[in-house]
Amino acid sequence: MSSPDTVNTDPVLIDRSLCKACGICIAFCPKKVLEADESGIAVVAHPEECIKCRMCELRCPDFAVMVRSEGDE
Ligand code: SF4
Ligand code: SF4
Numbered sequence: 001m002s003s004p005d006t007v008n009t010d011p012v013l014i015d016r017s018l019c020k021a022c023g024i025c026i027a028f029c030p031k032k033v034l035e036a037d038e039s040g041i042a043v044v045a046h047p048e049e050c051i052k053c054r055m056c057e058l059r060c061p062d063f064a065v066m067v068r069s070e071g072d073e
Pocket of ligand 2: 014021023041042063064065
């Protein structure tokens with residue numbers, strides 16, 4: 001049903017065109033949901049661990065992260 005490669009079902013969306021690979025979101029995620037790919041760009045490696053605390057979204061200096069949450073937007 002859910003595949004790790006299916007970006008659209010992830011709780012966190014990362015805009016790769018905005019991400020500058022600073023690693024801040026990866027460092028601040030309390031659940032280690034995010035990892036850097038070979039370019040240093042953040043990827044959602046463990047979506048099932050996400051607690052939707054929005055730390056990644058709040059800390060990203062380039063507004064590249066969006067956390068999905070029910071009842072939001
Ligand atoms: S919302 Fe929180 S737990 Fe989920 S990826 Fe962002 S920092 Fe990690
Ligand atoms: S904080 Fe933003 S710019 Fe930095 S790695 Fe994460 S998504 Fe990319």
